[in-house]
Amino acid sequence: MHLQLTVNGNPREVDGAWEGESLLYVLRERLGLPGSKNACEQGECGSCSVYLDGVLVCSCLVLAAQAAGRDVVTVEGLAENGELHPIQKDFVEAGAVQCGFCTPGLIVATHELLARNPRPTDPEIREALAGNLCRCTGYEKILDAVRAAAVRNSRA
Amino acid sequence: MTPTKERTIAPPVRGGVGTSARRQDSVPKVKGEFAYSSDLWAEGMLWGATVRSPHPRAAIRSLDITDALTVSGVHAVLTHEDVPGRKLFGMEIVDQPVLAWDEIRYEGEPVALVAADHPENARRAADRLRVDYEELPPLVDPERAVEPDAPQLHASGNLIRHARIRCGDPAVTADVVIEGTYETAMQDQAFLGPESGLAVPAEDGGIDLYVATQWLHVDLEQLAASLGLPQDKVRITLAGVGGAFGAREDLSMQIHCCMLALYTGRPVKMMYSREESFFGHVHRHPARMHYEHGATREGELVYVKARIVLDGGAYASSSTAVCANATAFACGPYEVPNVQVDALAVYTNNPPCGAMRGFGAVQACFAYESQMDKLADALGMDPVELRMKNAMSTGSAMPTGQIVEGPAPVAELLRRVKEMSLPPAGHDAPLDLRSLPGGVSNTTHGEGIRRGVGYAIGFKNIAFSEGSDDFATARVRLFAAGGEPQVEVHSAAAEVGQGVGVVQIQVARTELGVERVTLLPADTTVGSAGSSSASRQTWMTGGAVKSACEAVRARLLERAAGELGGSPSDFSMEGGKIVSQTNGIEVSIADLLGRDSIEETREYRHRKTYPMDPETGQGDAHVAFAFAAHRAIVDVDTELGLVRVVELATAQDVGKAINPLSVEGQIEGGSAQGLGLALMEEIQVSNGRIRNPSFTDYLIPTVLDMPPMKIDVLELGDPEAPYGVKGVGEAPTISSTPAVIAALRDATGRALERAPVRPEDVVGLTEREVR
Ligand code: FES
Ligand code: FES
Numbered sequence: 005m006h007l008q009l010t011v012n013g014n015p016r017e018v019d020g021a022w023e024g025e026s027l028l029y030v031l032r033e034r035l036g037l038p039g040s041k042n043a044c045e046q047g048e049c050g051s052c053s054v055y056l057d058g059v060l061v062c063s064c065l066v067l068a069a070q071a072a073g074r075d076v077v078t079v080e081g082l083a084e085n086g087e088l089h090p091i092q093k094d095f096v097e098a099g100a101v102q103c104g105f106c107t108p109g110l111i112v113a114t115h116e117l118l119a120r121n122p123r124p125t126d127p128e129i130r131e132a133l134a135g136n137l138c139r140c141t142g143y144e145k146i147l148d149a150v151r152a153a154a155v156r157n158s159r160a
Numbered sequence: 161m162t163p164t165k166e167r168t169i170a171p172p173v174r175g176g177v178g179t180s181a182r183r184q185d186s187v188p189k190v191k192g193e194f195a196y197s198s199d200l201w202a203e204g205m206l207w208g209a210t211v212r213s214p215h216p217r218a219a220i221r222s223l224d225i226t227d228a229l230t231v232s233g234v235h236a237v238l239t240h241e242d243v244p245g246r247k248l249f250g251m252e253i254v255d256q257p258v259l260a261w262d263e264i265r266y267e268g269e270p271v272a273l274v275a276a277d278h279p280e281n282a283r284r285a286a287d288r289l290r291v292d293y294e295e296l297p298p299l300v301d302p303e304r305a306v307e308p309d310a311p312q313l314h315a316s317g318n319l320i321r322h323a324r325i326r327c328g329d330p331a332v333t334a335d336v337v338i339e340g341t342y343e344t345a346m347q348d349q350a351f352l353g354p355e356s357g358l359a360v361p362a363e364d365g366g367i368d369l370y371v372a373t374q375w376l377h378v379d380l381e382q383l384a385a386s387l388g389l390p391q392d393k394v395r396i397t398l399a400g401v402g403g404a405f406g407a408r409e410d411l412s413m414q415i416h417c418c419m420l421a422l423y424t425g426r427p428v429k430m431m432y433s434r435e436e437s438f439f440g441h442v443h444r445h446p447a448r449m450h451y452e453h454g455a456t457r458e459g460e461l462v463y464v465k466a467r468i469v470l471d472g473g474a475y476a477s478s479s480t481a482v483c484a485n486a487t488a489f490a491c492g493p494y495e496v497p498n499v500q501v502d503a504l505a506v507y508t509n510n511p512p513c514g515a516m517r518g519f520g521a522v523q524a525c526f527a528y529e530s531q532m533d534k535l536a537d538a539l540g541m542d543p544v545e546l547r548m549k550n551a552m553s554t555g556s557a558m559p560t561g562q563i564v565e566g567p568a569p570v571a572e573l574l575r576r577v578k579e580m581s582l583p584p585a586g587h588d589a590p591l592d593l594r595s596l597p598g599g600v601s602n603t604t605h606g607e608g609i610r611r612g613v614g615y616a617i618g619f620k621n622i623a624f625s626e627g628s629d630d631f632a633t634a635r636v637r638l639f640a641a642g643g644e645p646q647v648e649v650h651s652a653a654a655e656v657g658q659g660v661g662v663v664q665i666q667v668a669r670t671e672l673g674v675e676r677v678t679l680l681p682a683d684t685t686v687g688s689a690g691s692s693s694a695s696r697q698t699w700m701t702g703g704a705v706k707s708a709c710e711a712v713r714a715r716l717l718e719r720a721a722g723e724l725g726g727s728p729s730d731f732s733m734e735g736g737k738i739v740s741q742t743n744g745i746e747v748s749i750a751d752l753l754g755r756d757s758i759e760e761t762r763e764y765r766h767r768k769t770y771p772m773d774p775e776t777g778q779g780d781a782h783v784a785f786a787f788a789a790h791r792a793i794v795d796v797d798t799e800l801g802l803v804r805v806v807e808l809a810t811a812q813d814v815g816k817a818i819n820p821l822s823v824e825g826q827i828e829g830g831s832a833q834g835l836g837l838a839l840m841e842e843i844q845v846s847n848g849r850i851r852n853p854s855f856t857d858y859l860i861p862t863v864l865d866m867p868p869m870k871i872d873v874l875e876l877g878d879p880e881a882p883y884g885v886k887g888v889g890e891a892p893t894i895s896s897t898p899a900v901i902a903a904l905r906d907a908t909g910r911a912l913e914r915a916p917v918r919p920e921d922v923v924g925l926t927e928r929e930v931r
Contacts, residue, residue: 022280038198038201039191039192041198041352042354043354043402044434044855046855048854048856051352078192079191079192080193088190092191096183096186096187096190097182099180099822099824099825101183102658103353103402104186104194104400104402104657105353105403105657107189107190108192127592127594129863130594130864131594135862136863137352137860137862138863139350139351139405139833139860140825141829142828142861143863143866144825144866145825
């Protein structure tokens with residue numbers, strides 16, 4: 005199967021993919037973008053979260069073929085000119101990263117939350133991130149990171 | 161609160177011991193650039209897959225690989241006949257087949273391997289392997305397993321270990337006696353990064369393996385034996401580890417992946433799916449625990465009798481150590497003069513069980529803390545007061561006869577959690593459905609909601625016990641680059657997310673006064689660091705880095721004395737400089753070193769421990785103990801059986817917080833896993849088969865399940881440990897489970913003798929059911 009799609013602003017082509025491959029597999033194994041993670045590959049953990057045409061999706065549940073001709077943004081596409089995105093900085097500073105396997109998905113999900121709700125309350129943050137599992141942190145430091153991002157937004 | 165004794169050390173350097181220095185791996189992790197074991201790729205790489213038994217117990221009549229080999233893209237199909245060396249492996253007891261050949265002992269046991277050019281082709285070939293099984297009735301009841309006429313699953317019999325404590329008078333009587341039988345379920349570590357790695361065959365006939373593990377060198381020994389290679393032909397590098405929690409202590413895909421790579425001469429990647437992961441690693445031992453406590457009317461413990469049965473499943477894994485812990489910590493952190501404990505770990509045809517955070521201590525704590533609450537109730541006493549009255553302290557004797565030497569602030573931790581402020585009761589008006597138990601799925605208006613408060617305290621040993629030669633190695637190199645001193649630290653300590661990487665960097669900064677410290681990748685070209693388990697790495701590898709730095713510093717000062725005259729003791733290190741204390745002459749480290757570097761390697765050992773006596777359990781088996789207490793506040797919908805944990809408060813003595821932010825992270829994450837066991841986490845096994853091997857059906861706490869936490873960290877400094885540190889990781893997992901369930905009992909008045917507590921337990925549908 006041959007595919008064309010845009011990933012992090014760049015047109016990309018994929019050749020020889022098997023029809024059953026997920027978008028996650030193609031990103032990780034064919035496009036050299038393993039930042040999106042594969043903790044469950046069954047839509048339960050959020051570690052594979054990416055934007056597909058601006059919509060937050062679990063890339064493990066999207067067939068690569070469904071992404072043909074569409075626009076994908078992954079965690080690798082959030083930093084600008086080598087500078088960490090402010091949300092990425094917040095995660096680092098808050099101590100929200102332990103093993104970090106949940107982190108890319110959480111950062112993309114947080115990015116999406118703050119884009120539609122720049123100053124979320126705690127219950128809103130919890131609801132928005134309820135689909136992202138983390139086994140290491142107990143979520144406290146992740147909440148701290150998102151709160152810090154929200155505070156920054158209210159100053160802006 | 162004796163502060164840790166501070167040596168005079170080099171002047172303050174940024175990011176040293178005691179600061180929340182930034183982790184070296186956090187920036188690559190937030191960018192998605194950190195290379196986990198599942199992210200690896202090599203030119204010409206093949207994909208490995210494992211063929212697993214669908215039956216929990218069976219005899220293999222025959223294995224036919226012909227069909228599997230015809231699948232396109234398949235490069236190899238291997239069976240037990242292809243294991244080049246030892247056909248069994250095991251960390252403590254070598255009892256587990258690399259690939260089964262005659263008998264299947266658990267559902268999911270590996271029987272063959274496939275390598276193919278695409279993971280889908282590997283899976284298809286795996287489906288085409290023909291195995292003729294003769295199904296046998298699985299032995300799934302651990303109590304039945306030790307009956308004399310039970311089928312024997314291993315040549316050694318079904319008993320892996322029977323540990324005992326015989327202390328004091330077995331016939332002593334007491335004013336008040338209470339009994340209880342408790343159970344904890346099989347819990348899964350549920351790390352997010354699946355078992356995975358890349359094996360690359362080397363030109364010398366050896367193998368290079370990049371893998372996520374907890375202990376590189378114990379993998380190396382087992383790999384070399386089963387691959388039939390000398391140990392120097394097996395080189396292992398730690399790939400990024402997506403969590404561990406005990407589940408990576410045993411081998412999973414390591415030997416398999418190397419076998420396929422050596423056979424095909426190509427790099428081979430293996431990566432378990434989430435479902436396979438549930439079959440691919442050991443779990444927390446389910447436990448059945450019968451307890452009897454006797455006390456005076458005033459609430460002094462007179463005796464404890466306990467019988468604990470741990471289901472080890474099909475293979476031993478770390479069952480012997482789990483059993484020892486359940487025994488040694490069976491009574492909790494209390495002074496008990498008369499103790500009779502029998503703990504058994506047994507083989508069954510259930511999934512193999514082994515290490516998970518707090519092992520042995522987690523199970524026992526649920527039982528003894530439930531008993532303490534029951535006893536308090538029988539005595540009409542406050543449960544915290546009863547605990548404080550019996551609390552062990554420094555100088556107390558354990559039931560094993562060991563005197564507790566380091567800080568043991570049991571009463572203090574309880575007092576602290578008790579005194580923390582309580583969250584406001586009741587709900588805001590208007591009612592926010594999200595704050596109800598069950599959240600927006602709650603179909604009531606909160607009429608049946610009751611609040612409950614529960615307390616618990618637990619403890620556990622730090623580092624390896626019972627006489628094991630427990631050590632960690634570190635190599636430290638000081639050199640100058642661009643006129644600046646720099647340090648490289650090299651150890652095999654597995655960074656599994658807990659933060660041992662930045663700990664090593666912080667120690668080197670503090671000891672050498674140099675800010676630019678680089679951590680080399682953990683691999684087997686340096687000596688063993690021991691396992692990232694048993695809450696031991698900060699103490700052990702931290703200790704090794706500290707000793708190596710001290711040796712480097714001593715050599716640097718000798719060099720200064722050689723160049724500038726005088727003796728090494730005349731010099732000190734200050735802010736990247738060497739300063740003479742006699743005449744004030746100073747020289748920069750960079751100038752002194754020039755193009756030379758100073759490198760030292762040191763092994764760190766904790767003090768010797770001794771086995772527990774097999775008949776009486778007596779012996780100084782442990783190095784030190786970690787303590788934590790929790791208070792849980794819950795809202796329970798007593799009609800729907802739904803629970804919301806409103807708040808968790810905890811107090812823990814960490815000895816010394818090398819990195820306070822990481823310490824909090826460990827406490828929060830550990831508490832979450834304990835909350836999971838209290839409320840939702842259970843691998844449901846029926847007749848030897850796992851019924852819920854997915855994150856759809858095996859639930860771990862989400863951000864909606866975890867409440868805000870209040871944390872009180874004490875730093876009481878263990879005099880034996882480097883900087884006074886104690887391990888942090890396990891203690892929070894131990895006491896949070898019984899605290900949450902105590903709060904549920906407080907809210908519901910129900911007995912709740914089994915963890916996890918299910919909605920049907922909360923509403924009382926299972927009260928008299930014997931399970
Ligand atoms: S990997 Fe896609 S949701 Fe878990
Ligand atoms: S940091 Fe390990 S899963 Fe979240």
